[in-house]
Amino acid sequence: MANERIRHTDAGAPRRRERLTRRELLAGAAGAMGAAAVAPVAGQQSVTTTRRAGRGPNEVDQRSRFVTPQRDPSATSSRTPLQDLRGTITPADLHFERHHGGVPDIDPAQYELLVHGMVDRPTVFSLADLQQFPATSRICFLECSGNLRRGTPETLPQMVCGLTSQTEWTGVLLSTVLKEVGANPDATWFLAEGQDAAVMTRSIPMEKAFDDAMIVYAQNGDALMPGNGYPARLLLPGWEGNSSVKWLRRIELADQPFMTREETSKYTDPLGDGSQSRQFSFVMDARSIITDPAFPRVIEPGWHEIRGLAWSGRGRITGVDVSADGGTTWQAATLQGPVLPKAHVRFRHRWEWGGEPAEIMSRATDETGYVQPTWETLRAARGPRTRYHQNPITSWTVGDDGRVLFGAERLRS
Amino acid sequence: MVGWVGVVGIIGGLWVAAPAAAGQQPSPPSDHPDSFGLGRPATTSEIEALDIDVMPDGTGLPEGSGTAADGARTWTRTCRGCHGPDGEGGTAAPVVGRDPSSNRSTVGNYWPYATTLYDYINRAMPRNAPGSLTAPQVYGLVAWILAKNDIITTEAVMDARTLPAVVMPARDRFVRDDRRGGPEVR
Numbered sequence: 001m002a003n004e005r006i007r008h009t010d011a012g013a014p015r016r017r018e019r020l021t022r023r024e025l026l027a028g029a030a031g032a033m034g035a036a037a038v039a040p041v042a043g044q045q046s047v048t049t050t051r052r053a054g055r056g057p058n059e060v061d062q063r064s065r066f067v068t069p070q071r072d073p074s075a076t077s078s079r080t081p082l083q084d085l086r087g088t089i090t091p092a093d094l095h096f097e098r099h100h101g102g103v104p105d106i107d108p109a110q111y112e113l114l115v116h117g118m119v120d121r122p123t124v125f126s127l128a129d130l131q132q133f134p135a136t137s138r139i140c141f142l143e144c145s146g147n148l149r150r151g152t153p154e155t156l157p158q159m160v161c162g163l164t165s166q167t168e169w170t171g172v173l174l175s176t177v178l179k180e181v182g183a184n185p186d187a188t189w190f191l192a193e194g195q196d197a198a199v200m201t202r203s204i205p206m207e208k209a210f211d212d213a214m215i216v217y218a219q220n221g222d223a224l225m226p227g228n229g230y231p232a233r234l235l236l237p238g239w240e241g242n243s244s245v246k247w248l249r250r251i252e253l254a255d256q257p258f259m260t261r262e263e264t265s266k267y268t269d270p271l272g273d274g275s276q277s278r279q280f281s282f283v284m285d286a287r288s289i290i291t292d293p294a295f296p297r298v299i300e301p302g303w304h305e306i307r308g309l310a311w312s313g314r315g316r317i318t319g320v321d322v323s324a325d326g327g328t329t330w331q332a333a334t335l336q337g338p339v340l341p342k343a344h345v346r347f348r349h350r351w352e353w354g355g356e357p358a359e360i361m362s363r364a365t366d367e368t369g370y371v372q373p374t375w376e377t378l379r380a381a382r383g384p385r386t387r388y389h390q391n392p393i394t395s396w397t398v399g400d401d402g403r404v405l406f407g408a409e410r411l412r413s
Numbered sequence: 414m415v416g417w418v419g420v421v422g423i424i425g426g427l428w429v430a431a432p433a434a435a436g437q438q439p440s441p442p443s444d445h446p447d448s449f450g451l452g453r454p455a456t457t458s459e460i461e462a463l464d465i466d467v468m469p470d471g472t473g474l475p476e477g478s479g480t481a482a483d484g485a486r487t488w489t490r491t492c493r494g495c496h497g498p499d500g501e502g503g504t505a506a507p508v509v510g511r512d513p514s515s516n517r518s519t520v521g522n523y524w525p526y527a528t529t530l531y532d533y534i535n536r537a538m539p540r541n542a543p544g545s546l547t548a549p550q551v552y553g554l555v556a557w558i559l560a561k562n563d564i565i566t567t568e569a570v571m572d573a574r575t576l577p578a579v580v581m582p583a584r585d586r587f588v589r590d591d592r593r594g595g596p597e598v599r
Contacts, residue, residue: 101537115452116460123452124459132451180448191466197543199536201466250463259469259526261533265518268587275513277523281590314594368594381598385516 069094072158076100077144078227079162082291082309088336088344089139090165092219097227098144098163100262101197104247108231113215117190117252120182127231130215133172133180138214138237140342141166141311143284145240145267145388150412153397153405157291160394160406164311166344167228169235171216174209178253183209187253191260192234195249202243203257204236208282212237215248238313238342239282240388242267270385284313286372287391288320288347288364294396297404301355306333311344312366319365320347326359326395327374333362341367353398359407361395375411384413467532471577474531477548478572481565484557487550491539500561505540509561511582521562525587527579530555552576 063069069085071078077098080090090096097103108127116122144163151159187206194200204213214235217224224230229246236244242262257263257280269278288310293299306324310317316339321330336346347362364372373381375392395407467473489498497503501510501519510519520530535551537543546554556571565571565579592599 101540101543114455114460114463116455116464122455122460124455125452129451133449134445176445179445180451193463193466197537197540199465199543201532201536252464252466254468256468258466258532259529260466261529261537264526264529264587265520265524271588273514274516275586276588277586278590279587281592283590283592283594285592285594366594369596370594370598371596373598377598 071096072156072162073097077163079158080165082157082162082164082289083294085291086307088166088309088346089220090167092167092222092225092228095142095165095167095219095225095228096144096163098146098241099196099198099227099246100200103226104196105226106195106231106247111195111231113232113248113251115177115181115251115253117254118184118187119178119253120184121180123181125177127217130172130177130217130232133176135170136173136214137168137170137218138212138235139166139168139340140235140237141284141344142235142241142244143311143313145242145281145284148390148392148411151406151408153408154295155406155408156296157289157294161287161289163241164309164344166311167219168221169214169216170218170221171214171232171235174213174215174234177215177251178209183253186255188255189253189257191250191252191254191258192243192245192248193250193252194229194245195247200242200245200247200262201258201260202245202262203260203280204234204243205280206253208236208239236282238284238315240267240284243282267388269382269388272383274383274385281389284311285389285391286310286312286314286317286364286366286370288317288362288372289394290322290360290362290396293360293398293404295404295406298402299353299398299404300402301353304351304353306349306351306360306362308347308362309344310335310347310362310364311342312364312368312370313342314370315341315367317345317364318367320345321363321365322347322349322351323361323363324351324353324358327361327393330363355400355402357400358398359395360398361393361407363393375413379413465532465536467528467535469526469528469577471528471573474528474573474576475548476573477552478570479549479551479553479556480570481553481557481560481567483549483553484555484560485553487546487554488557491542491546492554495540500558508558511562513582513586519562520558521564521582523583523586525581525583525585527555527559527564527576527581530558531576 069081080094080096111127113125141164147161147163149159189203189205192202215232216235217232232248233246234244234248269281271278288308290306290308292307306322310320320333322333323330333347333349339345372393378392395410397405397407495503495505501507507517508520511521513522531551534554552571559565560567
């Protein structure tokens, strides 16, 4: 599967034949035959397509049959194929999913949002009501705080940290809705509750409601995908994905947190020897990952572009450093503008590989001066039992045979 | 479920001071009218139908009661298939265990509030039929789990008055998030 995907991604790239040859050596006879079947003969393809009319216009376009990016689903989540994407916006159908009671099937005509508690006017809003409020759009990432798999050397970027995606969200500022219902100024927390079988609930500080929280109903300009909260969800830019409650059915204002299961027994971080736990750790710290070259690529000596994503829940990324020698020396990568706050940014760095064993890695810095830590630094700060918010520097090793493998050794202990 | 007056005290004190939003008004763009005239007033009955949350002070707990013996019957029928006959060793997360140094977080070593047990079981359990349990059944399951963890006696009756008074072993384990950005890794 992985090799299938990467073959499509590579289609049309220079030196394709050479790379397939390398892969044939690795994959054996069966792989070689498959690769040969899709390898074009020079000139033949353009003749084939220019002498026969192609398909006409249709209702909904689909990816080329040669392009098959796929999320990687488990029982409770599916992960974005970071290695197959080249921009910063995640196609809606490839946005990661994480849910606790499955994806509900909600009729938008029946959808209602109740806002009550410490408000002057407890109110029920229809989807049309929410869409009639002044709208705003925002590009930001959404990341699950459980977004790290340490894995084996044969681990895809998707598996390392595919629980992050980016979207242009459209909806109404939560502060606009709270003004409509007359929020009590003494309210300090609100409960967000979903309409799924988990009836997901999180307590959110009102400060976030007044800052940049939104109720969104559009994903990349289209309706939300069901797995991302159709018809409406909470969006808390820069905060752990679980708090952006999907299928939002209820908001209740209060003057204390509700201490739901998700914010006590889950989504809390044991510290030190484990006798204490950090609670309400919402913000996602700065992070980056190289998405290419990465496993399962096999590269040739010569010029390459190291490419990846960086993001911070605290604001803008100000720099990404790249090392090709396992962290001994670092160079500044180029950031692709516009660099938006609380958003994925693309970084790129030209690199000439001479054929010797190498280890490539990236390190993000955000506008607060926070520098993405090593695994050792993170463990020293939090202890061995921390579960969420793990954002260590990760690496890819390149063998003298050109094979790129995940630097799993860096995340041992 | 908000319906009490100023019962913040010990429970809320730590957190109320934290994000310090009290007194802050929503601040949408200043050119917005006072009201867009959207939405309709919520009726008391529809609020009651949806307002199922239970807070640490017990606000939101319904009438009814249950003991560990009551809960044992419900456990056998609806819970043990996933959570195991004694609340551990099943395919689902263990709910029994008091060892604070264990890597497996349970109700006994990790949950700070007994009220959360009622809230969560009532809203999301059992996985194949969430929301199907009656209030006495939920109280019984809460009592069974707490008794299995040696937090209450097997005779103790759990209801809207007694459950919020249960002090959990992990009550004081939680600390505020002290990450603030900047160069220090926390």
